[in-house]
Amino acid sequence: MAELLMIVSSARSMTMADGSEHPTGYWAEEVLEPYERFARTALGLVIATPDGQAPQPDPWGLEPFFHYPQDDEDFMLSVFRSFAPDADDIRVTFAHFSELNLIMARRVYQALVSSGLDRLRARQVVEAAAAVAWRGNTDFRAVLASHGEVSSRLSPGQLDEIKDAVWQASAANAEQVAAKLAAIPGLREPRNLADMSDAEISSFDGLFIPGGHGPMVDLADNADVRRALRLLHEADKTIAALCHGPAALLAAPDADGAWLFDGYKMTAFTDEEEDQTQAGRIGMAWYLESALKNRGAIFDDGDAAWVSHVVIDRNLITAQNPGSSEAAADAVLKRLEV
16 A cells, blocks of 8 residues: 655744744645545555644635635636636736635526526626626626616625625635544644654655645755655655645755756746735745745746646646645545555
């Protein structure tokens, strides 16, 4: 049976550019989704932190807008594609997902159909209103309220009820995610990477490093992370890192005068995406994409920010952002032939 080592950051705060401290940790989605995918297979999984301390999920990663109901999110994305069929046609920002209430689209569509509006026309109305909200960076609910065909069928109170309902469902999902993470034994009592011998580390078939800003704090220059990367890389074992997880690759040693991953094609959370995060708006002390490029990486980001993107180069698997969590886990399973 293949064995995988997951190294999770145990950092709880990070120092910002202005010297202030900001709460951090691992990113909930990037641990839970791969964990559940791995758990459904015959893969053996060991979770470790650099100091053996139980890690914490980044509090921001448990905000409701990161945990929209799947049906609502899928419908919203299909609406986006109606006016942006090519990712290059329109710039995706985090605000489009979190601040404009575009997640209401499916339930507004259903309410319009229930009011007697033809399904095709209801879809056209929702798509047109969403396009206005997207391009104008305007609240979708406000656009709907000012649309005559919508306001004649749905009152402002009904629109507010729809907005509140999807938000409450998202908050409930976030609570479920937190509960699932709290129930994972390896997160409650992780192994201490520093206590693991070279022989034990070398026995693993692969390494998986999820993100959150935490890896930028305690994995990017950690001697035991450096040791694990060297041992597994020398044996051509699978090394995978997701979102901010590739910060751990910066800890890799030099070999023959060059960084262990010099010239490797890879991806990670981009500087563009970082500027849209809560921490990025406060001011990061450093940026991961820039640091990897400066170290010698050939950086390959996706067609647009926030879309799933995975890069595989030899034994190295990297993924760009939280939306790449499932694809990253699948790439690991495929390479391990699980």
